[in-house]
Amino acid sequence: MYKVFVNNTPIILSTKKSIEGYKKVAIKDVDFPLIIRDVLAKEANGEEAKYHFYHKSEDKLIEHLYAKLPVVVAGGGKVYNSDMDILFIKRNGKWDLPKGKIEKNEHIETAAIREVEEETGVDGLEITKFLYKTYHVFKRNGEFRLKVTYWFEMKTEFDGKLVPQKNEGITKVRWKNKRKAKKALTNSYANIKKLFSHDYLS
Secondary structure, eight states: OOEETTTEEEEEEESSOOOTEEEEGGGGGHHHHHHHHHHHHHHTTTTTOEEEOOOSOOHHHHHHHHHHEEEEEEEEEEOOOOOOOOOEETTTTTTEEEEEEETTTHHHHHHHHHHHHHHHHHOOOEEEEEEEEEEEEETTTTEEEEEEEEEEEEEEEOOOOOOOGGGGTTEEEOOOOOOOOHGGGGGSHHHHHHHHOOHHOO
């Protein structure tokens, strides 16, 4: 099962023939822009759109998904310092984790480290493990696109000045302990919350 987020509304992709409460659509027949507009309209009215995109083959689910919208691949980091604080950025009024688009012929792990460095000023980063892949829809130049972000856990001994990349709309960069991270996640995105344990979300 996969979840593609439109704002904070998840569209479920699954090989299950039905999911209770969700409207099933065969993924090969999906008119994604039409459904996205419906999700956004319902969200604006305080309603929840529940869509389930179905295919019996998991591989075909992703293949069809990638064919429905232009795909942007990104890398990002959930970064810990020596005190086990987590690195957050604030962009568009919400707390987020640093991430960004890969460049041509760039390896995804290299992109993730580069983007964290550029967006926060933090260096000395070391990837400790791959965490998760998230999917969300965004609009650029009047066109809906699918962002696929590969998230990595990272660590660093960096204790220098944090520098927000203002030309990317980042207004703050902060190390947050568990208490502050829990508070930040109340003003974050659903696909970011997926990277945290229930201890942070409860």
